Amino acid sequence: NAGVTQTPKFQVLKTGQSMTLQCAQDMNHNSMYWYRQDPGMGLRLIYYSASEGTTDKGEVPNGYNVSRLNKREFSLRLESAAPSQTSVYFCASNTGGTTGELFFGEGSRLTVL
Amino acid sequence: QQQVKQSPQSLIVQKGGISIINCAYENTAFDYFPWYQQFPGKGPALLIAIRPDVSEKKEGRFTISFNKSAKQFSLHIMDSQPGDSATYFCATRPGSNYQLIWGAGTKLIIKP
Numbered sequence: 001n002a003g004v005t006q007t008p009k010f011q012v013l014k015t016g017q018s019m020t021l022q023c024a025q026d027m028n029h030n031s032m033y034w035y036r037q038d039p040g041m042g043l044r045l046i047y048y049s050a051s052e053g054t055t056d057k058g059e060v061p062n063g064y065n066v067s068r069l070n071k072r073e074f075s076l077r078l079e080s081a082a083p084s085q086t087s088v089y090f091c092a093s094n095t096g097g098t099t100g101e102l103f104f105g106e107g108s109r110l111t112v113l
Numbered sequence: 114q115q116q117v118k119q120s121p122q123s124l125i126v127q128k129g130g131i132s133i134i135n136c137a138y139e140n141t142a143f144d145y146f147p148w149y150q151q152f153p154g155k156g157p158a159l160l161i162a163i164r165p166d167v168s169e170k171k172e173g174r175f176t177i178s179f180n181k182s183a184k185q186f187s188l189h190i191m192d193s194q195p196g197d198s199a200t201y202f203c204a205t206r207p208g209s210n211y212q213l214i215w216g217a218g219t220k221l222i223i224k225p
Contacts, residue, residue: 004156040122042202042215043157058212090156098206098213099145104156 002026006091006105013081013112021076021108023091029103030096032074033058034066036087037107043090049074050096081112117205119216127224132190134219136203139184143205146186147213148177151200160201161188193223 004025013019025032033048035058045058047066055066063085065077074093078085089108094100118137126132136146147162163170163177163186170177176189186205190197203216 040217042119042217043204044215045212048212092156098209098211099162101159102149102157102213104158106154106156 004091004093004103004105006089006108009106009108011108011110013078013110015082015112017081018077018079019081019110020078021089021091021110022073023075023105024073025091025093025103026072027093027103028071029093030071031094031100032068033092033094033102034064034074034076035090035092036060037090038087046076046089078110081110083112086110086112117203117214117216119203119219121219122217123220123222125222125224126193128193128195130193130223132188132193132197132221132223134188134201134203134221135185136187136205136216137183137185138205138214140207141181141184142207143184144208145213146177146179146203146205148175148188149202149204151202151218153199157202190221193221195223195225197221198223 007022030051034046035043044060049055049068052071067075091105092102148160149157150160151157174191179186200218200220202218204213
Protein backbone atom coordinates (compact mmCIF):
# COMPACT_ATOMS: atom_id res chain seq x y z
CA ASN A 1 0.00 0.00 0.00
CA ALA A 2 1.18 3.50 -0.84
CA GLY A 3 -0.50 5.00 2.24
CA VAL A 4 -0.48 8.79 1.99
CA THR A 5 1.09 10.27 -1.14
CA GLN A 6 2.01 13.94 -1.47
CA THR A 7 3.09 15.84 -4.56
CA PRO A 8 5.30 17.65 -5.25
CA LYS A 9 8.09 16.75 -2.80
CA PHE A 10 9.97 19.99 -3.44
CA GLN A 11 8.87 23.35 -4.81
CA VAL A 12 10.42 26.81 -5.05
CA LEU A 13 8.09 29.76 -5.57
CA LYS A 14 8.51 33.46 -5.90
CA THR A 15 6.53 35.76 -3.63
CA GLY A 16 3.02 36.19 -5.01
CA GLN A 17 2.93 33.00 -7.03
CA SER A 18 0.27 30.39 -6.41
CA MET A 19 0.46 26.65 -6.16
CA THR A 20 -1.46 23.59 -5.03
CA LEU A 21 -0.12 20.73 -2.93
CA GLN A 22 -1.81 17.44 -3.68
CA CYS A 23 -2.50 14.63 -1.24
CA ALA A 24 -4.08 11.24 -1.77
CA GLN A 25 -4.62 8.31 0.60
CA ASP A 26 -5.53 4.73 -0.26
CA MET A 27 -6.55 3.55 3.23
CA ASN A 28 -10.25 4.46 2.94
CA HIS A 29 -9.81 6.98 5.76
CA ASN A 30 -12.57 9.44 6.55
CA SER A 31 -10.45 12.29 7.88
CA MET A 32 -7.58 14.16 6.27
CA TYR A 33 -5.30 16.90 7.56
CA TRP A 34 -2.74 19.44 6.40
CA TYR A 35 0.07 20.41 8.78
CA ARG A 36 3.08 22.61 8.46
CA GLN A 37 6.33 21.85 10.27
CA ASP A 38 8.79 24.58 11.16
CA PRO A 39 11.98 24.23 13.24
CA GLY A 40 11.28 24.57 16.94
CA MET A 41 7.52 24.83 16.43
CA GLY A 42 6.38 21.26 16.04
CA LEU A 43 3.42 20.52 13.81
CA ARG A 44 0.72 23.12 13.34
CA LEU A 45 -2.63 22.24 11.84
CA ILE A 46 -3.61 24.34 8.84
CA TYR A 47 -6.92 22.77 7.79
CA TYR A 48 -8.62 19.47 8.23
CA SER A 49 -11.51 17.55 6.72
CA ALA A 50 -13.34 15.33 9.18
CA SER A 51 -15.25 13.64 6.37
CA GLU A 52 -15.84 13.97 2.67
CA GLY A 53 -17.65 17.22 1.97
CA THR A 54 -16.48 19.07 5.10
CA THR A 55 -13.46 21.23 5.84
CA ASP A 56 -12.50 23.21 8.94
CA LYS A 57 -9.81 25.67 9.88
CA GLY A 58 -6.98 24.61 12.12
CA GLU A 59 -4.54 26.70 14.09
CA VAL A 60 -2.88 28.55 11.17
CA PRO A 61 -5.30 28.78 8.20
CA ASN A 62 -4.48 32.28 6.97
CA GLY A 63 -3.09 32.34 3.43
CA TYR A 64 -4.31 28.84 2.60
CA ASN A 65 -7.36 27.19 1.08
CA VAL A 66 -8.26 23.53 0.86
CA SER A 67 -10.46 21.26 -1.21
CA ARG A 68 -11.65 17.79 -0.26
CA LEU A 69 -12.00 16.58 -3.81
CA ASN A 70 -13.33 13.13 -2.85
CA LYS A 71 -12.73 10.64 -0.04
CA ARG A 72 -9.18 9.95 -1.24
CA GLU A 73 -7.90 13.42 -2.10
CA PHE A 74 -7.32 16.61 -0.10
CA SER A 75 -5.48 19.53 -1.69
CA LEU A 76 -3.89 22.62 -0.14
CA ARG A 77 -3.67 25.84 -2.16
CA LEU A 78 -1.50 28.88 -1.61
CA GLU A 79 -3.11 31.70 -3.57
CA SER A 80 -0.34 34.28 -3.15
CA ALA A 81 2.75 32.76 -1.59
CA ALA A 82 4.72 34.69 1.03
CA PRO A 83 8.19 33.98 2.48
CA SER A 84 6.49 33.18 5.82
CA GLN A 85 4.96 30.14 4.12
CA THR A 86 8.37 28.57 3.57
CA SER A 87 7.97 25.30 5.42
CA VAL A 88 7.60 21.55 5.17
CA TYR A 89 3.99 20.57 4.62
CA PHE A 90 2.58 17.24 5.72
CA CYS A 91 -0.68 15.65 4.76
CA ALA A 92 -2.12 13.05 7.13
CA SER A 93 -5.19 10.88 7.37
CA ASN A 94 -6.98 8.68 9.87
CA THR A 95 -10.20 6.80 10.33
CA GLY A 96 -11.64 9.76 12.22
CA GLY A 97 -11.45 11.43 15.61
CA THR A 98 -8.36 12.79 17.29
CA THR A 99 -7.44 9.53 19.00
CA GLY A 100 -7.18 7.71 15.72
CA GLU A 101 -3.61 7.04 14.64
CA LEU A 102 -2.48 9.64 12.13
CA PHE A 103 -0.77 8.35 9.00
CA PHE A 104 1.50 10.95 7.42
CA GLY A 105 2.88 11.45 3.95
CA GLU A 106 6.57 12.10 3.43
CA GLY A 107 6.16 15.84 3.21
CA SER A 108 6.44 18.63 0.65
CA ARG A 109 9.26 21.11 1.15
CA LEU A 110 8.23 24.56 -0.05
CA THR A 111 10.55 27.55 -0.36
CA VAL A 112 9.14 30.98 -1.11
CA LEU A 113 11.72 33.53 -2.25
CA GLN B 114 -3.90 29.03 22.46
CA GLN B 115 -3.25 26.15 24.81
CA GLN B 116 0.22 24.68 24.59
CA VAL B 117 2.28 21.64 25.34
CA LYS B 118 5.89 22.29 26.33
CA GLN B 119 8.42 19.69 25.28
CA SER B 120 11.97 19.35 26.58
CA PRO B 121 14.79 19.03 25.86
CA GLN B 122 15.05 20.43 22.35
CA SER B 123 17.90 18.04 21.61
CA LEU B 124 19.41 15.08 23.40
CA ILE B 125 22.53 12.97 22.93
CA VAL B 126 22.64 9.56 24.63
CA GLN B 127 25.18 6.78 24.50
CA LYS B 128 24.15 3.44 23.05
CA GLY B 129 22.57 1.32 25.74
CA GLY B 130 21.57 4.30 27.85
CA ILE B 131 18.12 5.62 28.78
CA SER B 132 16.64 8.49 26.77
CA ILE B 133 14.04 10.62 28.54
CA ILE B 134 11.89 13.28 26.88
CA ASN B 135 9.36 15.32 28.84
CA CYS B 136 6.16 17.17 28.01
CA ALA B 137 4.05 19.43 30.19
CA TYR B 138 0.50 20.53 29.42
CA GLU B 139 -1.76 23.19 30.79
CA ASN B 140 -4.97 21.78 32.23
CA THR B 141 -6.51 18.57 33.41
CA ALA B 142 -9.01 18.45 30.54
CA PHE B 143 -6.28 17.05 28.31
CA ASP B 144 -7.22 13.41 27.76
CA TYR B 145 -5.02 11.71 25.18
CA PHE B 146 -1.22 11.65 24.98
CA PRO B 147 0.50 10.14 21.94
CA TRP B 148 4.15 10.18 21.01
CA TYR B 149 5.22 10.27 17.37
CA GLN B 150 8.62 9.39 15.92
CA GLN B 151 10.00 11.06 12.80
CA PHE B 152 13.04 9.99 10.80
CA PRO B 153 14.74 12.47 8.45
CA GLY B 154 12.86 12.92 5.19
CA LYS B 155 9.83 11.06 6.48
CA GLY B 156 6.55 11.95 8.07
CA PRO B 157 5.90 11.32 11.77
CA ALA B 158 4.60 7.89 12.79
CA LEU B 159 2.75 6.91 15.95
CA LEU B 160 5.06 5.30 18.48
CA ILE B 161 2.96 4.88 21.61
CA ALA B 162 -0.03 6.57 23.25
CA ILE B 163 -1.62 6.73 26.70
CA ARG B 164 -4.90 7.82 28.29
CA PRO B 165 -4.96 9.53 31.70
CA ASP B 166 -6.61 6.59 33.44
CA VAL B 167 -3.26 4.79 33.61
CA SER B 168 0.08 6.05 34.94
CA GLU B 169 2.35 4.05 32.67
CA LYS B 170 2.29 2.17 29.38
CA LYS B 171 5.11 0.06 28.03
CA GLU B 172 5.70 -1.24 24.53
CA GLY B 173 9.03 -3.00 24.14
CA ARG B 174 11.80 -0.56 25.00
CA PHE B 175 9.44 2.44 24.94
CA THR B 176 7.50 3.57 28.01
CA ILE B 177 5.17 6.50 28.60
CA SER B 178 5.00 7.71 32.19
CA PHE B 179 2.06 9.93 33.06
CA ASN B 180 1.77 12.23 36.09
CA LYS B 181 -1.71 13.71 36.16
CA SER B 182 -1.20 15.88 39.22
CA ALA B 183 1.93 17.44 37.74
CA LYS B 184 0.35 17.64 34.28
CA GLN B 185 3.38 15.99 32.74
CA PHE B 186 4.06 12.95 30.60
CA SER B 187 7.37 11.47 29.56
CA LEU B 188 8.79 9.09 27.00
CA HIS B 189 11.50 6.73 28.21
CA ILE B 190 13.57 4.73 25.74
CA MET B 191 15.46 1.92 27.45
CA ASP B 192 18.64 0.42 26.01
CA SER B 193 18.76 3.19 23.40
CA GLN B 194 20.04 2.15 19.99
CA PRO B 195 21.47 4.15 17.05
CA GLY B 196 18.32 3.25 15.11
CA ASP B 197 16.32 5.24 17.67
CA SER B 198 17.98 8.45 16.45
CA ALA B 199 15.05 10.53 15.27
CA THR B 200 12.90 13.49 16.23
CA TYR B 201 10.20 12.75 18.78
CA PHE B 202 7.00 14.72 19.18
CA CYS B 203 4.55 14.60 22.03
CA ALA B 204 0.97 15.66 21.46
CA THR B 205 -2.23 16.02 23.41
CA ARG B 206 -5.72 17.44 23.14
CA PRO B 207 -8.00 19.38 25.54
CA GLY B 208 -10.96 17.06 24.95
CA SER B 209 -12.66 14.93 22.35
CA ASN B 210 -13.93 17.86 20.30
CA TYR B 211 -10.47 19.30 19.81
CA GLN B 212 -7.56 18.62 17.47
CA LEU B 213 -4.14 17.53 18.68
CA ILE B 214 -1.71 20.13 20.01
CA TRP B 215 1.92 19.25 19.34
CA GLY B 216 5.13 19.78 21.25
CA ALA B 217 8.06 21.44 19.49
CA GLY B 218 9.96 18.17 19.08
CA THR B 219 13.15 16.64 20.49
CA LYS B 220 15.99 15.61 18.23
CA LEU B 221 17.51 12.47 19.73
CA ILE B 222 20.95 11.24 18.73
CA ILE B 223 22.19 7.89 20.00
CA LYS B 224 25.97 7.62 19.85
CA PRO B 225 27.42 4.18 19.09
